[in-house]
Amino acid sequence: MSDPLLNRPVVDAAARLPRSFYVRRTVDVARDLLGKVIRHGSASAKIVETEAYLGTDDAAAHSARGMTPRTRVIFGPPGHAYVYLIYGMHYCLNIVAEPEGVAGCVLIRAVEPTRDMAGTALPSDGPGKLTRALGITLKHYGVDLTRGPITLHDPPDREAFKIGISPRIGISQAAELPLRFYIRGNRFVSREPRR
Numbered sequence: 001m002s003d004p005l006l007n008r009p010v011v012d013a014a015a016r017l018p019r020s021f022y023v024r025r026t027v028d029v030a031r032d033l034l035g036k037v038i039r040h041g042s043a044s045a046k047i048v049e050t051e052a053y054l055g056t057d058d059a060a061a062h063s064a065r066g067m068t069p070r071t072r073v074i075f076g077p078p079g080h081a082y083v084y085l086i087y088g089m090h091y092c093l094n095i096v097a098e099p100e101g102v103a104g105c106v107l108i109r110a111v112e113p114t115r116d117m118a119g120t121a122l123p124s125d126g127p128g129k130l131t132r133a134l135g136i137t138l139k140h141y142g143v144d145l146t147r148g149p150i151t152l153h154d155p156p157d158r159e160a161f162k163i164g165i166s167p168r169i170g171i172s173q174a175a176e177l178p179l180r181f182y183i184r185g186n187r188f189v190s191r192e193p194r195r
Helices: 026-032 127-134
Strands: 037-040 043-053 081-086 090-096 105-113 150-153 163-166 180-183
Touching: 026 043, 026 105, 043 127, 081 127, 090 127, 105 127, 105 180
Parallel strands: none
Antiparallel strands: 037 043, 037 150, 043 105, 043 180, 081 090, 090 105, 163 180
């Protein structure tokens, strides 16, 4: 279904992902977010690349050292946004997974723009680029993704795709773990995996 005036898919509020989607293993949430639609305001995009961060047992995770003022949301209820600033200029959006009290989150690494994002002329093949394109900043830290203003949805039309798996990108610790998931062949994926 599409909106003929805007020429873009209509994302039904009833298809919004419920809390139960996020109350699962981080790796499962990371894989299952591929193909889902992220919406903020009038802009929406399809998630095409994610990375799983496994909490206190993952040296690359922000939560590896336990709960701090910065990471408290990661230990809280699932389905909330963990947003942080990297390199002093890029915001990164993570989705909190696992039951409350268990740390785990999924970095959204890349999205495929929809027609309503195309007018921004901003690339979305990287975590800092996609938050800029969607207008996501530190003010969205902790927002409940089941309520908004950022929401995630099942796509209006499901499409078949193959999932690629590789090590995560741009980290020095636990860099060998195969915790990056992406839609194979999608041109908006941030980087081809190392061979």
